[in-house]
């Protein structure tokens with residue numbers, strides 16, 4: 001926009017999505033931004049971003065959401081990529097214990113690379129994805145276990161989501177935007 005007042009109210013928020021391969025990072029973003037879901041798996045290579053504009057109070061916010069590769073051989077991100085992040089979303093699959101155990105590593109890796117000025121208050125969010133599978137009967141991580149992890153890592157907000165059923169996806173990304181904005 002050529003209106004300087006409008007420009008000033010526009011805020012760009014950089015969000016980085018991390019988590020093991022196959023947990024649904026790309027699917028969550030596709031559902032949120034394009035309202036699309038596919039059962040076909042295509043590994044993310046490197047990193048790519050999508051944007052979405054949303055209105056929060058009197059602020060027009062552009063969420064710049066960075067999707068990353070869970071597969072180690074496709075990871076190629078240096079510290080420069082993480083710097084300037086306003087929020088980090090950690091995703092795991094409720095039905096895969098290892099993907100939950102990996103949260104510690106992703107959390108640590110982010111803090112090491114991004115090196116935020118106050119790691120204790122940096123906005124993270126945790127998404128337990130694929131809550132739709134078997135109507136929840138095949139889940140191996142309880143809501144309490146996940147909530148406990150979030151509580152002990154600085155009261156991180158927690159959402160259980162389904163990219164497939166479009167469950168809690170908007171809510172999760174709205175919380176991402178709000179916590180990132182609050183920390184600006």
Ligand code: GTP
Nearest residue numbers: 021022023024025026027039041044070162163164
């Ligand atoms: P990498 O790019 O390798 O890091 O994986 P990713 O985290 O981006 O996973 P992706 O979004 O590609 O999803 C992996 C597989 O899980 C795909 O086959 C998706 O269709 C499926 N999937 C993703 N989200 C859901 C969900 O909420 N429910 C179900 N049932 N399947 C899902």
Ligand code: MG
Nearest residue numbers: 025026043044
């Ligand atoms: Mg992906």
